Amino acid sequence: MLNITFALLNKVKRDFLCFYPSLIRKNQNTSKPYFLKVFKASSSIDIMLVNGRHYRTVWMENGLVKLIDQTKLPFSFEIHSCANFRDTAAAIKNMVVRGAPAIGATAAYALVQACISFKGANLKSLLLFLGEAEKIITSTRPTAYDLFFAVDFVKKEIGRAKSAEQAKKIAVAAGNNYADESVKRCMAIGSHGEKLIKDDFRLLTHCNAGWLACVDWGTATAPVYKAARNKKYISVFVDETRPRSQGSRLTAWELKHEGVDHSIIADNAAGFFMSKGDIDMVIVGADRIAMNGDVANKIGTLEKAIVAKEFGIPFYVAAPFSTIDFNCKSGKDIPIEERSEDEVKKQTGLTDGGELKTIFVSNPESRAINPSFDVTPAKFIKGIITEKGIIKANKNAIRKLMK
Ligand code: MRU
Numbered sequence: 081m082l083n084i085t086f087a088l089l090n091k092v093k094r095d096f097l098c099f100y101p102s103l104i105r106k107n108q109n110t111s112k113p114y115f116l117k118v119f120k121a122s123s124s125i126d127i128m129l130v131n132g133r134h135y136r137t138v139w140m141e142n143g144l145v146k147l148i149d150q151t152k153l154p155f156s157f158e159i160h161s162c163a164n165f166r167d168t169a170a171a172i173k174n175m176v177v178r179g180a181p182a183i184g185a186t187a188a189y190a191l192v193q194a195c196i197s198f199k200g201a202n203l204k205s206l207l208l209f210l211g212e213a214e215k216i217i218t219s220t221r222p223t224a225y226d227l228f229f230a231v232d233f234v235k236k237e238i239g240r241a242k243s244a245e246q247a248k249k250i251a252v253a254a255g256n257n258y259a260d261e262s263v264k265r266c267m268a269i270g271s272h273g274e275k276l277i278k279d280d281f282r283l284l285t286h287c288n289a290g291w292l293a294c295v296d297w298g299t300a301t302a303p304v305y306k307a308a309r310n311k312k313y314i315s316v317f318v319d320e321t322r323p324r325s326q327g328s329r330l331t332a333w334e335l336k337h338e339g340v341d342h343s344i345i346a347d348n349a350a351g352f353f354m355s356k357g358d359i360d361m362v363i364v365g366a367d368r369i370a371m372n373g374d375v376a377n378k379i380g381t382l383e384k385a386i387v388a389k390e391f392g393i394p395f396y397v398a399a400p401f402s403t404i405d406f407n408c409k410s411g412k413d414i415p416i417e418e419r420s421e422d423e424v425k426k427q428t429g430l431t432d433g434g435e436l437k438t439i440f441v442s443n444p445e446s447r448a449i450n451p452s453f454d455v456t457p458a459k460f461i462k463g464i465i466t467e468k469g470i471i472k473a474n475k476n477a478i479r480k481l482m483k
Contacts, residue, residue, distance in 0.1 A: 131157075150175065169217045170220075172217075187217050200244065272465055284354070284384065288365075299465075308339070317353060326378070328344045363396045369397070406482070425443075461473035
């Protein structure tokens with residue numbers, strides 16, 4: 081009887097918080113009611129699940145690169161198959177897969193595909209062919225550094241081969257190894273970052289730095305998932321993240337599957353919630369980190385960081401080593417991707433009749449400008465959560481990390 085009462089109380093509480101999460105009661109100097117503690121994430125095993133089945137964002141099967149099609153989510157869950165490295169490069173460019181570490185692992189597999197597709201036994205010719213493939217793969221997205229890091233990793237591994245046949249074997253192992261290591265990095269980010277998250281915390285995140293943006297676990301979401309699985313009560317404010325809405329489409333979908341309480345907010349609303357004291361911490365991902373600690377991430381990150389600083393809210397970036405570009409001295413050196421004006425002027429969504437449609441949401445005759453990323457100066461960043469621990473966003477700390 082008591083259990084049923086608690087379960088009912090829990091449901092009422094959850095429904096209420098879903099309606100207005102900023103009313104989550106803070107636990108400072110008060111004892112927490114039981115119903116806050118019983119809300120927990122859906123699973124305690126160390127893998128991300130979709131309807132009870134484990135998926136990675138990207139994997140290789142019989143020479144095909146398989147991707148969760150992120151252009152279809154959250155409306156349908158579909159697997160996209162890439163038959164060859166050109167298909168895989170196109171999938172990166174068209175954002176079937178997106179998010180820096182996921183782009184990296186996909187690019188690694190693309191180079192593997194190129195390697196195993198090579199006909200002939202001449203190692204030198206194979207390496208020349210791979211050089212051409214590399215150019216195509218790395219020209220897909222300019223900002224996410226993981227793309228270049230991953231291709232370089234596979235290329236170096238293949239460089240050890242003494243024959244074309246051996247190169248193919250090494251390439252397959254290197255692609256899988258890269259993806260496995262990427263998962264481990266995210267899990268470690270989760271363990272370090274989780275220590276920052278207190279029970280009852282309300283977090284804000286921007287874009288999708290979740291498991292869809294990685295191979296598994298996510299960067300910004302890994303600490304959230306770890307905290308939820310460790311039965312901390314948390315709630316996440318999800319920035320919609322126009323123009324492509326990766327927050328409201330992808331992060332919200334992930335959090336729902338993980339059973340983490342969350343609310344989608346319009347991008348313009350984050351400052352309002354921060355000013356009211358409704359947000360305890362901001363965690364975002366990164367596409368490229370410069371040596372001085374400046375961070376490029378999805379457009380809109382910069383203004384969240386500035387507002388967070390104004391209101392004394394800790395602003396953290398979660399990212400693996402593979403996102404740090406040793407050749408970028410500062411954020412000024414980071415190339416910023418410009419995307420189609422259609423992303424700003426149009427939106428794709430589900431009609432009441434269940435049909436997926438793209439419509440204009442802006443004046444069709446106006447011009448739109450669409451930079452995809454901005455650079456947050458290091459001074460606004462409280463720390464970078466890496467797989468090796470939480471470091472300060474500055475040159476010394478980053479250099480030390482690399483040793
Ligand atoms: O253009 P996208 O969707 O690839 O941009 C993604 C982001 O900006 C993410 O926040 C970033 O890649 C971090 S990935 C864990």
